[in-house]
């Protein structure tokens with residue numbers, strides 16, 4: 001199946017899932033392009049994808065130079081020593097998970113004369129190393145909002161790696177509750193293996209890699 005064909009199928013399944021849970025709103029599809037050949041990413045963009053997500057700065061910069069302009073999201077771990085380059089290369093940073101990272105990113109954005117859209121990364125899974133604990137999310141949100149160069153637009157979380165669907169749903173429910181307290185318009189949960197649970201929990205943005213592109217190569 002081509003990337004374009006997979007995209008058509010994903011959109012159809014997504015529409016069905018939205019209807020099944022009585023949601024009349026839409027869900028944005030962020031194509032996660034890490035370790036995918038740039039030709040495949042170009043194919044997805046030609047088929048209508050307008051937002052892409054990358055985890056690694058160097059890989060992303062090399063690819064962005066070869067692609068038509070789309071909205072770019074940084075979804076990898078945010079190291080403070082790379083904040084400047086990340087703020088320059090990306091439109092959105094989804095992985096702000098501690099006050100020092102927010103401060104470094106704000107300094108970088110200020111230096112670039114740009115106001116950067118960010119999401120707060122929440123930890124809802126024992127298998128995940130990064131992200132702020134739900135009970136500390138509001139404090140981090142206040143710290144992010146204290147930086148004029150950052151615009152906090154919501155929450156990102158990675159679901160637990162488990163075959164237990166109920167555990168995934170419980171984790172996403174906790175994320176939804178926390179998103180309600182943090183505020184914003186973007187609730188970025190759901191990947192190739194857990195997007196249905198994410199849609200049922202209120203996701204407004206799915207981050208889809210392998211279901212769209214096939215297995216990662218490098």
Ligand SMILES: *Cc1c(COP(=O)(O)O)cnc(C)c1O
Pocket residue numbers: 032034055075076158191192193207208209210211
């Ligand atoms: C890799 C990655 C994804 C996409 O994962 P798939 O299972 O391939 O859909 C989504 N979000 C983050 C943060 C990732 O690192």
